[in-house]
Amino acid sequence: xxxxxxxxxxxxxxxxxxxxxxxxxxxxxxxxxxxxxxxxxxxxxxxxxxxxxxxxxxxxxxxxxxxxxxxxxxxxxxxxxxxxxxxxxxxxxxxxxxxxxxxxxxxxxxxxxxxxxxxxxxxxxxxxxxxxxxxxxxxxxxxxxxxxxxxxxxxxxxxxxxxxxxxxxxxxxxxxxxxxxxxxxxxxxxxxxxxxxxxxxxxxxxxxxxxxxxxxxxxxxxxxxxxxxxxxxxxxxxxxxxxxxxxxxxxxxxxxxxxxxxxxxxxxxxxxxxxxxxxxxxxxxxxxxxxxxxxxxxxxxxxxxxxxxxxxxxxxxxxxxxxxxxxxxxxxxxxxxxxxxxxxxxxxxxxxxxxxxxxxxxxxxxxxxxxxxxxxxxxxxxxxxxxxxx
Ligand SMILES: Cc1ncc(COP(=O)(O)O)c(C=O)c1O
Numbered sequence: 241x242x243x244x245x246x247x248x249x250x251x252x253x254x255x256x257x258x259x260x261x262x263x264x265x266x267x268x269x270x271x272x273x274x275x276x277x278x279x280x281x282x283x284x285x286x287x288x289x290x291x292x293x294x295x296x297x298x299x300x301x302x303x304x305x306x307x308x309x310x311x312x313x314x315x316x317x318x319x320x321x322x323x324x325x326x327x328x329x330x331x332x333x334x335x336x337x338x339x340x341x342x343x344x345x346x347x348x349x350x351x352x353x354x355x356x357x358x359x360x361x362x363x364x365x366x367x368x369x370x371x372x373x374x375x376x377x378x379x380x381x382x383x384x385x386x387x388x389x390x391x392x393x394x395x396x397x398x399x400x401x402x403x404x405x406x407x408x409x410x411x412x413x414x415x416x417x418x419x420x421x422x423x424x425x426x427x428x429x430x431x432x433x434x435x436x437x438x439x440x441x442x443x444x445x446x447x448x449x450x451x452x453x454x455x456x457x458x459x460x461x462x463x464x465x466x467x468x469x470x471x472x473x474x475x476x477x478x479x480x481x482x483x484x485x486x487x488x489x490x491x492x493x494x495x496x497x498x499x500x501x502x503x504x505x506x507x508x509x510x511x512x513x514x515x516x517x518x519x520x521x522x523x524x525x526x527x528x529x530x531x532x533x534x535x536x537x538x539x540x541x542x543x544x545x546x547x548x549x550x551x552x553x554x555x556x557x558x559x560x561x562x563x564x565x566x567x568x569x570x571x572x573x574x575x576x577x578x579x580x581x582x583x584x585x586x587x588x589x590x591x592x593x594x595x596x597x598x599x600x601x602x603x604x605x606x607x608x609x610x611x612x613x614x615x616x617x618x619x620x621x622x623x624x625x626x627x628x629x630x
Pocket of ligand 1: 342345369415449479
């Protein structure tokens, strides 16, 4: 069979770092081992029943069997505006300040080719969600990283970015609550970000995928809650984590009109919008009683407490995360992230994600997802304790 050569764009795409981890886990499972897989970020609990029911009913509506409006249903944009008003006291114009996405990932990837030209500079957090790099590779831009260090509470230190980089940069990506470090950001940080963006003509792209998951009674801060946010940026939201709807692929970009227009334009050329019934069920999710979200956060908080308690018992000193369903664990001296993750996997059958997969500054850490029951998380701790590494 003839082998067709891939385009330069495809050749530039980064290797999927975590594909190796998936393979290793599958091999151990095939050998009959009971692997506790805390390496991935896929929510383990089902979508709340009322949302599933809403999809079932909407699937029967023949209106939904047609092409849906290209930029998404007006009612879903209105529900998004209602959600932002209710949750964050932020006003959005549904028509011009909301774009419907096939999950936040799509928006986070397509925004770079939509707003930059080859050779432009984009600022990315390191460590960070690897998919930002898919968009920067497609757009053929120069990536400058902002180290997220423990001593700075895993926030970028804007004072460390050289002036020439700031003056060349077009986009600035942020993500709080943060994957993988589990750090959260406060209003003062976003206020400072907006000042920086205004001064250097940057567009802020805030990834708010874990917006619903904050602990100890603290609700994570939306970028849009800061004055002037819409002037210089957008926020990407997703139903994947808030409502356990990762497989449904529903997200939204909200904020600056010209950016929303760019996203709608590129999407017009690539897709017809989401299945109408999924949009109807998403409207239900955003506008229904949010007790289901409160319960989910409680579940993650109990898991966090169970896991962190176990880690402290065995002498692994880690900070309790303030948001997300991740724990960012420093590896003991003498091991690289990958070596340590391999030991946990091969000897304790506990899968974790090595931090270097999220960037250079992820080296020295492994990421654990709190995506199994409290009992299994405690068992993971017991298995790690038996290795006597601490
Ligand atoms: C930081 C971050 N942003 C975005 C996403 C993508 O979310 P979605 O399912 O909406 O594409 C994820 C998913 O794991 C994530 O961890």
